[in-house]
Amino acid sequence: MNPIKYIALCLGIVVLTSNAGCVENIIKQPEVSTKGITFEGTDNNGNIKMNIGIIINNSNPIGVHINEISFKIYHKTSNGELISIGKGSVKDISIKNGMNTVNIPITLSSDKLIEIASKSKTGKIRVLIEGNVNVDTIITNINIPIKFEDTLDLKEIGLFNKSEILSGFYNSSD
Numbered sequence: 041m042n043p044i045k046y047i048a049l050c051l052g053i054v055v056l057t058s059n060a061g062c063v064e065n066i067i068k069q070p071e072v073s074t075k076g077i078t079f080e081g082t083d084n085n086g087n088i089k090m091n092i093g094i095i096i097n098n099s100n101p102i103g104v105h106i107n108e109i110s111f112k113i114y115h116k117t118s119n120g121e122l123i124s125i126g127k128g129s130v131k132d133i134s135i136k137n138g139m140n141t142v143n144i145p146i147t148l149s150s151d152k153l154i155e156i157a158s159k160s161k162t163g164k165i166r167v168l169i170e171g172n173v174n175v176d177t178i179i180t181n182i183n184i185p186i187k188f189e190d191t192l193d194l195k196e197i198g199l200f201n202k203s204e205i206l207s208g209f210y211n212s213s214d
Contacts (some may be wrong), residue, residue: 071097075141088148092128096140104127104175106133109144111171114158122168125152140178153194163195 075093085091110129126148133142166189171195173184179210 060208068099086150088150091147094142094146096135098135098137101137103136107176107181109173111169114168115168116168118193125149157194164191167192
């Protein structure tokens with residue numbers, strides 16, 4: 041499963057499970073889809089700034105408040121070593137009845153991605169995303185862990201062309 045779709049699915053499950061005890065027979069699973077990834081540029085350190093857009097159509101009569109979604113992104117090498125390549129987080133999300141758009145800012149290490157991509161024959165890398173969703177249930181806050189592995193296609197997100205990486209064409213200051 042695509043990492044963006046997995047995060048979107050987790051958000052949908054959070055909405056569903058946080059309300060399930062209150063009105064168990066009325067709650068429907070929200071429809072969750074990805075709006076896409078937008079490249080926002082680079083920061084002063086040359087790190088890649090992106091946003092993942094998620095659309096949640098909550099047809100339930102009630103919503104949920106998410107205090108924070110935060111996660112780290114690792115490249116998992118063939119020998120199981122984890123290399124940190126980025127992170128993402130967003131705070132104060134209100135999922136109401138109807139259409140909701142959630143944008144999650146992500147920062148990826150340009151240097152590490154270039155190094156990893158230059159060693160990849162296919163442009164696909166194994167990633168582990170690990171983090172936490174903190175949900176406000178009015179009575180208390182609960183933490184829901186996020187942890188999953190997937191394959192990230194660097195070509196698919198439009199950031200790298202292997203020939204440009206190998207020739208040194210990529211300039212992180214652009």
